[in-house]
Amino acid sequence: MGFWINNFAEFERKQKRKNRLILNFSYISNSSERKNVKVFVEQNVKVPTKFINQYLSKEILSSFAGNNNFEDLTIQKKSRGKFDVLSIEVPNDRAFLNKLPNYFQIGNYDKLLRFGGAYPDRKIILNSKLEKLFGENSEIELKDLSGISFGDFLNEKELNSLPYIVLDIEKPLWKKDFEKRELKWRENILKAEKKYSKLPGAEQEAQKKKHEQRQRIIKNLEDKLTIEVEGVGKVKLYEENFNSEVSYVGTIWGKGKKKKKEMYIIDPKDEIICKRYNGFKILKFKNEKELISGFLDSLHKRNPIISYGHNQVYDITQLRFASEDNKIIYDPAVKEIKPRRDFVRSFLQRLREDMIYLDTLWLSKIFYPYLSQKRFDTSHKLAGVAQFLDIDFTKSQTHEELRITELKRLVGETKEIRKKAIDDMLFYSCGDLDVTQEIVNRINFLPLLVKMKEILPFSTLSEIAFSTNSMNKLHEFNHFKKNGNLPYYGYASKERQDKLQIFKKRFVSIKKELLGWAKFKKADKGEYENIQEFYLPLEDWTKDAAFKINPELEKAYNETKNNKNENFAFLQYLKSYMKEIFADYYFVRRDEKIYQFTKNFLKLDNNALNENFNKIKNSFGEENLNKVIGSFRYLKNHFRSIYASLEGKDRAIIRPVQTSIQGNLFESGFPKIMEKDSDIFLLKENSESIRKNLSPANARNLNSFLENFETFEGYLNSSANGLFTNKEGDETNSKDLIYSYIYFNRFSSGSKKFFGVYGVSIDELNDKISKGYESLFEEITRKNLKFLDNIGDYIFVQGKGELNSAVKIRDLEKFVVE
Incomplete structure (x- = not known):
C-alpha cells in the first residue's frame, strides 16, 4: 500500500482564455511502483478589495447587482471598524478580471489560493471513481475538486521514505567573461559576413572595405580566443567542440536505504572504457542532446519527489537552458512544466516547487550562518560545510584546472594524457555527490522543516528550506486571516519593501549602537587568546511578543530547545519573523x-x-x-x-x-x-x-x-x-x-x-530590548569575561564561563581586534 501526495499547484498564465488550476499528484508506495498524474481543474479565484469605506462598499455592491457580468457571482463582505473588505469569486480570466473596479487586489492568485486553505505538500485520499481514473491516466481534467480529500502534511518518517535524487552537474568548458564577450562579438560579425556573401556582386564591391574590416576583426578575435595548453597544443575556444555544455550529470537515486549511483557523460570519441567508477555506473553519450534526453528519461522513470544538491538552482537551470538549446522540454517532475526560478535577487535564487528542492547550501546558511565569517577561513561552499561537519573532503581541482583537464580529456596529444584526464574528471565529478548526501545526513534538517511546515502551512517545503525569509509570509497570513485581504498591494507593496530595505541596511549599525548604549566597549587593537564566540539572540529576548501573535511559534521553540543545533536554526526563522516587527x-x-x-x-x-x-x-x-x-x-x-x-x-x-x-x-x-x-x-x-x-x-x-x-x-x-x-x-x-x-x-x-x-506596545518592546542588552552586560561583568568586539550578531569575549543571555557558538584559539 502507498499514498498520494499533492506536490504541485499553480494557475495557468494564459492571456486570452480562462486559466485552470494545474495540480500534480504523485503516488508513493513501498514497492518500486511510481505514478504521476497531472490534473487540470476549473477553479475560480477569490479576489478581495483593499480596505474601503462603507459608503464605497455599498456603491460597489449596488453596481454589481445591476451588472450582468457580476450578478450571479458570490460576493462576501467583511467589516473591520469603519471599513469593509469585499471578496468576489470569479473565473481566472484576465479579460473578466480587468473589468473589476481598481479597488480589487487582482493578481497573487496562487498566494490567495494557499492563504485560503489550499495548502501544498499534503497527502490526499481519492474516492473510488477518481482512484480508478488516476490509475488509468497520466493527465486528466476535472470540473472541481470533489472526490479529492486533502489530509495531513508529510511527517518526518514519510519524508524520509520519498524517492529522491542527489544531483550535481559539471560544465568544465566554461568561459571567462571576456571570452563570452569576444565569442558573442565574433558570432555577430559572422552573421554580417553571411549576409554579405549573399549580396549581388556590385553590392559586395561597394561594401568591400567593411568586409575586409570585419575579416581583420574576426582574425583578431580568433587569435585572442586561441589558448596554448600543455599536453594539448593550441585550442580554438570558438570551435563547436569546445562549446560550454553540460558534459557531466552526476546522480544518486534513492528511496529509503536503497540507492543507485549514475554518471551521465558526453564521450564523443568513446574513450571512456570503465563501466563503473567509485560505485557510479557510467552512462556515455555522443553529445549534449543525447545526454539530456537520457537523463530526462531516467527522471521520468524513477520519479523522485525530493531533489538534493548544493546550490542546485544552478544545476537545474543549466539543465533547463541546455534542454531549450537542444529543443527538448525539460520537465523533470510535472509533465510539460519546466522548472523556473520564482525568486531572484542577485545570487539569491529560489526554484519554484515541482519537486521538493532541499539545498544544502541554503540549509547550511540557516543552521550555520556564522560560516560566512571569512576571517576564520570558513564558508558555505561545499568543501567549507563538509570540513565544518568533520567530513574528509577537499576539491581535487580548481575551476580553472578543471577546464584544462577537460580539454586534455577531449583533445590531449597522447592516449596516456587523455586516459589520465578521464580519471581526473571522473574523480572530480563523482566526488561532490557522496559528500552532499553525507551533509544531508549530518545536518538532519527534516525534523525542523516538519515543525516549520506546521507554522507555515501555506508555504512549500522548498520555500521553507531555501530561506528563513519565508517567515515574512506569516505576517501577511495573519493579516489575511483577520481581514480577508493582503496587507500590501500595488504601490503600498513597493512602499513596504522600500521601508524594509532601508531598515535592513541600518539594522546592523542600530545593534552596534545598542551595544554602546549598554556600556559595551570595543577592546584595544591587538591579538587576544582564550576566546569564546557567542550569538546575540535579540529575537530570543523579545520572543514573548512573537508568541503572543503566533502561539505556534512558542510550541516549536519549546520542542527544539533541548536540541542545540535545531533550536539555533529555529532562532534564525524567529529572527526573520521579528525583522518586520523591528522595522x-x-x-x-x-x-x-x-x-x-x-x-x-x-x-x-x-x-x-x-x-x-x-x-x-x-x-x-x-x-x-x-x-x-x-x-x-x-x-x-x-x-x-x-x-x-x-x-x-x-x-x-x-x-x-x-x-x-x-x-x-x-x-x-x-x-x-x-x-x-x-x-x-x-x-x-x-x-x-x-x-x-x-x-x-x-x-x-x-x-x-x-x-x-x-x-x-x-x-x-x-x-x-x-x-x-x-x-x-x-x-x-x-x-x-x-x-x-x-x-x-x-x-x-x-x-x-x-x-x-x-498586540504589543512600542514601550513594551522597547523595554524587552533594553533589558536584553542590560542583562547581557551584567552577566559578562559578573562572570569576569572581557568583551572584545562584535561582528554583526556575534560577540567575542575572552575568558571561561557560559552565558545564559547569549548562545555559545564555538571556542577560538585567538581573535584579532582590528
Missing part, C-alpha cells in the same frame, strides 16, 4: 525621537504644545492639515524608494555627517527644526547628480519627489498665518509648529497601528 518599531521610534526633538526646539511644554496644535487646527483647518500630513508622507515614501535603490556613494551625498548639514543647508534658508529630515532637502539640492545613476523607473520617482516637494512647501507656506509664543517669550513660526504636529501625528498613529497589528 515597524524602528520607524515609529524614529518618528517619536524627531517629535521630541521638535518639542525641545520649540521650547514648549506638553500643555502649551497641545494648545498651539489646537490653534493650528482651528486656523488652518483639519482638512488642510491632513493634506500637509499626506503630502509629507508621500514625500518620505518617494525619498525611501529612491534611497533604497542607490549605491553607497550616492547615499553618502544625501545622508552626510552632521557637521556638513550646518554649512550646506542652514545658510540657504533650510528650516533648522527639520534637521532630522535634512536628507530630503539634500536629495532636492543634488537631484541632477543623483538622477544620472537612476533607472528609468526611479528617475520617474525622482520627478514625483520634486513635484511633491513643491506641493509640500506650498501647503506649508500657505499655513504661515502667524507667530506663536513659547514659554520663554520667543516667537515661533507656524511652519515649525505644523512640522512638529506632523511628527506628533506620525508617532501617535504609528504607535496605535503597531499595537493593533502586533
Whole structure:
C-alpha cells in the first residue's frame, strides 16, 4: 500500500482564455511502483478589495447587482471598524478580471489560493471513481475538486521514505567573461559576413572595405580566443567542440536505504572504457542532446519527489537552458512544466516547487550562518560545510584546472594524457555527490522543516528550506486571516519593501549602537587568546511578543530547545519573523525621537504644545492639515524608494555627517527644526547628480519627489498665518509648529497601528530590548569575561564561563581586534 501526495499547484498564465488550476499528484508506495498524474481543474479565484469605506462598499455592491457580468457571482463582505473588505469569486480570466473596479487586489492568485486553505505538500485520499481514473491516466481534467480529500502534511518518517535524487552537474568548458564577450562579438560579425556573401556582386564591391574590416576583426578575435595548453597544443575556444555544455550529470537515486549511483557523460570519441567508477555506473553519450534526453528519461522513470544538491538552482537551470538549446522540454517532475526560478535577487535564487528542492547550501546558511565569517577561513561552499561537519573532503581541482583537464580529456596529444584526464574528471565529478548526501545526513534538517511546515502551512517545503525569509509570509497570513485581504498591494507593496530595505541596511549599525548604549566597549587593537564566540539572540529576548501573535511559534521553540543545533536554526526563522516587527518599531521610534526633538526646539511644554496644535487646527483647518500630513508622507515614501535603490556613494551625498548639514543647508534658508529630515532637502539640492545613476523607473520617482516637494512647501507656506509664543517669550513660526504636529501625528498613529497589528506596545518592546542588552552586560561583568568586539550578531569575549543571555557558538584559539 502507498499514498498520494499533492506536490504541485499553480494557475495557468494564459492571456486570452480562462486559466485552470494545474495540480500534480504523485503516488508513493513501498514497492518500486511510481505514478504521476497531472490534473487540470476549473477553479475560480477569490479576489478581495483593499480596505474601503462603507459608503464605497455599498456603491460597489449596488453596481454589481445591476451588472450582468457580476450578478450571479458570490460576493462576501467583511467589516473591520469603519471599513469593509469585499471578496468576489470569479473565473481566472484576465479579460473578466480587468473589468473589476481598481479597488480589487487582482493578481497573487496562487498566494490567495494557499492563504485560503489550499495548502501544498499534503497527502490526499481519492474516492473510488477518481482512484480508478488516476490509475488509468497520466493527465486528466476535472470540473472541481470533489472526490479529492486533502489530509495531513508529510511527517518526518514519510519524508524520509520519498524517492529522491542527489544531483550535481559539471560544465568544465566554461568561459571567462571576456571570452563570452569576444565569442558573442565574433558570432555577430559572422552573421554580417553571411549576409554579405549573399549580396549581388556590385553590392559586395561597394561594401568591400567593411568586409575586409570585419575579416581583420574576426582574425583578431580568433587569435585572442586561441589558448596554448600543455599536453594539448593550441585550442580554438570558438570551435563547436569546445562549446560550454553540460558534459557531466552526476546522480544518486534513492528511496529509503536503497540507492543507485549514475554518471551521465558526453564521450564523443568513446574513450571512456570503465563501466563503473567509485560505485557510479557510467552512462556515455555522443553529445549534449543525447545526454539530456537520457537523463530526462531516467527522471521520468524513477520519479523522485525530493531533489538534493548544493546550490542546485544552478544545476537545474543549466539543465533547463541546455534542454531549450537542444529543443527538448525539460520537465523533470510535472509533465510539460519546466522548472523556473520564482525568486531572484542577485545570487539569491529560489526554484519554484515541482519537486521538493532541499539545498544544502541554503540549509547550511540557516543552521550555520556564522560560516560566512571569512576571517576564520570558513564558508558555505561545499568543501567549507563538509570540513565544518568533520567530513574528509577537499576539491581535487580548481575551476580553472578543471577546464584544462577537460580539454586534455577531449583533445590531449597522447592516449596516456587523455586516459589520465578521464580519471581526473571522473574523480572530480563523482566526488561532490557522496559528500552532499553525507551533509544531508549530518545536518538532519527534516525534523525542523516538519515543525516549520506546521507554522507555515501555506508555504512549500522548498520555500521553507531555501530561506528563513519565508517567515515574512506569516505576517501577511495573519493579516489575511483577520481581514480577508493582503496587507500590501500595488504601490503600498513597493512602499513596504522600500521601508524594509532601508531598515535592513541600518539594522546592523542600530545593534552596534545598542551595544554602546549598554556600556559595551570595543577592546584595544591587538591579538587576544582564550576566546569564546557567542550569538546575540535579540529575537530570543523579545520572543514573548512573537508568541503572543503566533502561539505556534512558542510550541516549536519549546520542542527544539533541548536540541542545540535545531533550536539555533529555529532562532534564525524567529529572527526573520521579528525583522518586520523591528522595522515597524524602528520607524515609529524614529518618528517619536524627531517629535521630541521638535518639542525641545520649540521650547514648549506638553500643555502649551497641545494648545498651539489646537490653534493650528482651528486656523488652518483639519482638512488642510491632513493634506500637509499626506503630502509629507508621500514625500518620505518617494525619498525611501529612491534611497533604497542607490549605491553607497550616492547615499553618502544625501545622508552626510552632521557637521556638513550646518554649512550646506542652514545658510540657504533650510528650516533648522527639520534637521532630522535634512536628507530630503539634500536629495532636492543634488537631484541632477543623483538622477544620472537612476533607472528609468526611479528617475520617474525622482520627478514625483520634486513635484511633491513643491506641493509640500506650498501647503506649508500657505499655513504661515502667524507667530506663536513659547514659554520663554520667543516667537515661533507656524511652519515649525505644523512640522512638529506632523511628527506628533506620525508617532501617535504609528504607535496605535503597531499595537493593533502586533498586540504589543512600542514601550513594551522597547523595554524587552533594553533589558536584553542590560542583562547581557551584567552577566559578562559578573562572570569576569572581557568583551572584545562584535561582528554583526556575534560577540567575542575572552575568558571561561557560559552565558545564559547569549548562545555559545564555538571556542577560538585567538581573535584579532582590528
